[in-house]
Amino acid sequence: MMSNAVLVLGGNRSELSDFTRGMSINVAFTNRVKITPYAVFDEESKGLVDVDGILSEHPDAIEATGTITDIILNPAVWFDFGRSYRQQREVRDIIHDSFKNTAYLSVVAMLIAIIAGIGAGVVSAVKPYSFVDYLTMTAALIGVSMPVFWLGLMLILLFQGQLGWVTGIGFGEITWFKVNLGLFSFHLPWHQNVILPAITLGTVPMAIIARMTRSSMLEVMNLDYIRTARAKGVSNWNVIIRHALKNSLIPIITVIGVDFALLLAGAVLTETVFSWPGLGREIVDAITFRDFPIVMAGVVLFAFIFVMVNLVVDILYAFVDPRIRYQ
Amino acid sequence: MHESDSKHGTDISRSVNSVLGTNCDVPGTDLLDIRGLRTFFHTGEGLIKAVDDVSFGICRGEALGVVGESGSGKSVTALSIMRLIQIPPGEIAGGAAMYRGKDLLKLPESKMRQIRGNEIAMIFQDPMTCLNPLMTVGDQICEAIILHQKLKKRDAWDVGISMLEKVKIPLPVKRMKAYPFEMSGGMRQRVMIAMALSCNPSILIADEPTTALDVTIQAQILELISDLRRDTGMAVWMITHDLGVVAETCSRVVVMYAGMVMEVGTVGQIFHDPLHPYTVGLLSCLPRVDKIRERLTPIAGQPPNMAALPKGCPFVERCVRAMEGCWENRPEEKEVGEGRRVRCWLWE
Ligand SMILES: Nc1ncnc2c1ncn2[C@@H]1O[C@H](COP(=O)(O)OP(=O)(O)OP(=O)(O)O)[C@@H](O)[C@H]1O
Numbered sequence: 001m002m003s004n005a006v007l008v009l010g011g012n013r014s015e016l017s018d019f020t021r022g023m024s025i026n027v028a029f030t031n032r033v034k035i036t037p038y039a040v041f042d043e044e045s046k047g048l049v050d051v052d053g054i055l056s057e058h059p060d061a062i063e064a065t066g067t068i069t070d071i072i073l074n075p076a077v078w079f080d081f082g083r084s085y086r087q088q089r090e091v092r093d094i095i096h097d098s099f100k101n102t103a104y105l106s107v108v109a110m111l112i113a114i115i116a117g118i119g120a121g122v123v124s125a126v127k128p129y130s131f132v133d134y135l136t137m138t139a140a141l142i143g144v145s146m147p148v149f150w151l152g153l154m155l156i157l158l159f160q161g162q163l164g165w166v167t168g169i170g171f172g173e174i175t176w177f178k179v180n181l182g183l184f185s186f187h188l189p190w191h192q193n194v195i196l197p198a199i200t201l202g203t204v205p206m207a208i209i210a211r212m213t214r215s216s217m218l219e220v221m222n223l224d225y226i227r228t229a230r231a232k233g234v235s236n237w238n239v240i241i242r243h244a245l246k247n248s249l250i251p252i253i254t255v256i257g258v259d260f261a262l263l264l265a266g267a268v269l270t271e272t273v274f275s276w277p278g279l280g281r282e283i284v285d286a287i288t289f290r291d292f293p294i295v296m297a298g299v300v301l302f303a304f305i306f307v308m309v310n311l312v313v314d315i316l317y318a319f320v321d322p323r324i325r326y327q
Numbered sequence: 328m329h330e331s332d333s334k335h336g337t338d339i340s341r342s343v344n345s346v347l348g349t350n351c352d353v354p355g356t357d358l359l360d361i362r363g364l365r366t367f368f369h370t371g372e373g374l375i376k377a378v379d380d381v382s383f384g385i386c387r388g389e390a391l392g393v394v395g396e397s398g399s400g401k402s403v404t405a406l407s408i409m410r411l412i413q414i415p416p417g418e419i420a421g422g423a424a425m426y427r428g429k430d431l432l433k434l435p436e437s438k439m440r441q442i443r444g445n446e447i448a449m450i451f452q453d454p455m456t457c458l459n460p461l462m463t464v465g466d467q468i469c470e471a472i473i474l475h476q477k478l479k480k481r482d483a484w485d486v487g488i489s490m491l492e493k494v495k496i497p498l499p500v501k502r503m504k505a506y507p508f509e510m511s512g513g514m515r516q517r518v519m520i521a522m523a524l525s526c527n528p529s530i531l532i533a534d535e536p537t538t539a540l541d542v543t544i545q546a547q548i549l550e551l552i553s554d555l556r557r558d559t560g561m562a563v564w565m566i567t568h569d570l571g572v573v574a575e576t577c578s579r580v581v582v583m584y585a586g587m588v589m590e591v592g593t594v595g596q597i598f599h600d601p602l603h604p605y606t607v608g609l610l611s612c613l614p615r616v617d618k619i620r621e622r623l624t625p626i627a628g629q630p631p632n633m634a635a636l637p638k639g640c641p642f643v644e645r646c647v648r649a650m651e652g653c654w655e656n657r658p659e660e661k662e663v664g665e666g667r668r669v670r671c672w673l674w675e
């Protein structure tokens with residue numbers, strides 16, 4: 001069950017209220033987190049604020065009061081949420097550390113999902129209603145419906161317990177390797193413990209991408225210009241990759257964007273199963289302990305991530321399709 | 328040539344004379360010879376015999392018209408020869424298509440690819456949807472050139488520019504970099520033609536190349552195709568349901584109905600001395616300026632349901648000269664003169 005909590009506070013009592021004044025944020029809380037709607041922590045009295053009481057006295061407390069200067073001076077705009085109540089560190093640093101780990105995991109998971117998902121979708125679309133198609137799509141259906149924590153535990157059991165291919169779990173050492181691209185070179189981090197959580201995390205997006213690729217490709221494969229390409233004598237694979245796949249990319253990019261944003265917002269279950277110190281766990285811990293500065297920083301960060309990912313997706317559309325232009 | 332298709336009636340004989348300057352002396356089976364082609368579709372409604380025992384030939388450099396109402400199997404015949412029928416639901420159930428000593432229907436796919444676009448090229452009805460919207464015109468033209476002529480990209484690009492010149496597209500150097508959506512329908516059809524001709528095919532299959540265009544553009548495109556045929560010596564297989572187009576561009580005509588060939592003859596024979604009642608019906612749908620007639624007479628009834636054809640002649644339900652036997656027995660094709668065939672009990 002989901003419930004929405006609106007954080008509001010009137011007056012000018014704390015850092016927290018500076019931020020919340022004039023803003024309301026919808027947070028989706030899971031059932032597990034016992035929190036009442038309209039609960040706000042007040043730093044001075046170190047207790048919960050009786051929001052209902054304040055609202056009955058000052059009904060205009062939730063009204064937006066910000067001018068441009070207020071907004072610019074608002075520390076939240078600079079991602080300054082003060083200190084965590086529980087950890088006695090700057091919220092910014094806490095979020096930075098855990099987001100770094102989440103981002104790394106998400107990128108690896110997404111790479112796996114994109115490569116395997118598009119590959120499976122293309123193979124399915126090339127021979128629709130064949131054995132391979134049914135096999136891939138059944139696998140995708142299972143992938144979409146698989147509980148993530150169960151999959152994670154099974155992977156640990158198999159690859160670490162039975163086969164012993166993977167040794168470490170949790171956040172271990174990072175090695176840097178150099179990528180040489182002729183003119184310039186750079187270093188990429190490699191984290192050997194990332195593989196299992198990345199597969200776990202990437203399974204659902206992979207399945208979604210595979211299904212989207214298949215349906216989008218099937219639609220395109222029947223279009224006139226595909227027949228034109230075949231009539232030119234273009235080989236089957238070139239028709240599929242150069243003509244059909246490229247024309248199917250728009251919906252695929254869209255789901256990749258949405259899924260990537262979701263992963264970046266932290267994956268509590270995967271992070272918990274693999275003891276990965278990521279954003280999802282940090283936020284859930286913060287919610288459990290009512291460490292509001294962290295929760296709010298997380299919410300603002302999620303909003304920012306979604307906006308940015310959507311922006312990037314929109315820009316990518318224009319790269320794929322010359323008919324799309326932004327003035 | 329003629330400006331539009333609305334006044335072809337007066338020009339039929341002139342058209343015929345102007346196009347009969349082909350090197351096909353004996354009509355028949357010079358370059359491509361299709362014999363007994365059958366293409367079926369297995370659909371939910373049952374077996375559709377979209378092409379049922381179709382035979383005709385195309386000579387080097389000739390312009391052959393294939394006419395018939397919508398659904399008569401004109402496109403499926405051409406697509407079967409190009410081996411572009413989707414299998415399943417389609418199935419090439421029989422026949423042969425001899426091209427330079429090879430049966431196209433039996434060639435392995437890799438050999439067939441060397442023929443498609445290289446020796447037999449095809450252009451389609453709707454230029455708005457037949458070009459890949461994400462590739463530049465130049466890339467689409469060059470794709471075939473690079474593939475078949477093994478040229479480098481830069482050389483292929485030059486060939487592409489000269490092709491655009493040939494199909495009379497202004498500013499060809501600039502147009503090569505344009506995307507299809509930046510062009511008009513007529514322009515796109517010219518691009519399609521340039522693409523099809525870029526490897527000097529010996530046969531150009533034009534599947535209703537002007538149906539989607541407006542009348543003045545239609546005339547320009549037809550003239551372009553005729554001119555290019557004369558210049559390059561390729562054969563043109565013109566698919567259309569417009570007899571006016573046939574009169575303007577072709578020397579021989581194949582009339583199709585319900586997946587079968589009903590009549591074959593020269594343009595003169597078909598227009599002046601039609602044998603099959605279906606051909607007569609098609610001609611009487613045609614406006615003519617030289618005869619004062621009050622109304623055009625359409626062929627009665629609907630095009631047939633391909634999943635449930637009559638047992639006898641497929642045209643019997645709509646035929647004004649249907650006889651008793653026509654309902655029971657299907658007529659065979661009969662040779663009634665040199666290169667002239669008809670499938671009708673009237674001529675048995
Ligand atoms: N993929 C397919 N599946 C099932 N039936 C098909 C398929 N393609 C064509 N047909 C059937 O084959 C028959 C002939 O179609 P075809 O496209 O050759 O007609 P046409 O003569 O080209 O008509 P038009 O003038 O409309 O282009 C039609 O009855 C059509 O329903």
Ligand SMILES: [Mg+2]
Pocket residue numbers: 401402403534535
């Ligand atoms: Mg057609």
